Amino acid sequence: MLGYLLARAGVDVIVLEKHADFLRDFRGDTIHPSTLQIMDELGLLDQFLKLPHERAMTLGAFFGDREYAFADFTHLPGRCKFVALMPQWDFLNFLAEHGGKLPTFHLHMRAEATDLIKEDGQVVGVHVKTPDGGIDVRADLTVGCDGRHSTVRARAGLTAFMAGVARSVAKENVTINFMLPGVFATDRLRTYIDTMAKKKGLSADAALAERVSTVPARRVGQPDEFGATCAFLCSAQAGYITGQNILIDGGAFPGAF
Secondary structure: OHHHHHHHOOOOEEEEEOOOOOOOOOOOOEEOHHHHHHHHHOOOHHHHOOOOOEEEOEEEEEEOOEEEEEEEHHHOOOOOOOEEEOOHHHHHHHHHHHHOOOOOEEEEEOOEEEEEEEEOOEEEEEEEEEOOEEEEEEOOOOOOOOOOOOHHHHHOOHHHHHHHHHHHHHHHOOOOOEEEEOOEOOHHHHHHHHHHHHHHOOOHHHHHHHHHOOOOOOOOEOHHHHHHHHHHHOOHHHOOOOOOEEEEOOOOOOOOO
């Protein structure tokens, strides 16, 4: 989205995507009303809403056996008084398609940023790994949008910065930790598996088995496991834990924090 907006304003933009497509089991699949409003202002909303999606006018949750509503979008200004539920790969494909129509938008697939280029204490670009070898991409502005295990963020020292923020407020009995989930049994995962199955000509079970094979625990996580971990981190028993990245991914991340 940032790349599209900058290119639309005439800024020369290079977007790097390390995979060959956007078909990943992303954790985000909600398009919020504020984003939909921007799509409307850009003149893209009507085309965008032709993509398969569901609409959530309100949001609620169960506590015990009682349901409580905590968000009602029907009172918002603008055309879209709802959250659109859509696989993120559809959203990214849509933006890439429309960005490709702009002369200043350049999307490079299978191009992974591996490190920052620094000169005189400033970031002036990134080192990039491609199937044809390494290249350098120089830019006046470098923006890191490379996910939860962000190379750009780590090389820029921003991960350590957030840990420092957590330590600075610890004396006020405030804890800040980061939960980094892997693959969990959610509706979004089922949508991803169905899409992968169709793309590869597999059954849904075979596509799921292929995805699970990349997880050392050889299974997907259960929502209750995530909830229990979150509840523990919010409890008094976890009051001495702060500034930590908590991986909940069955061992999928190959490194260590």
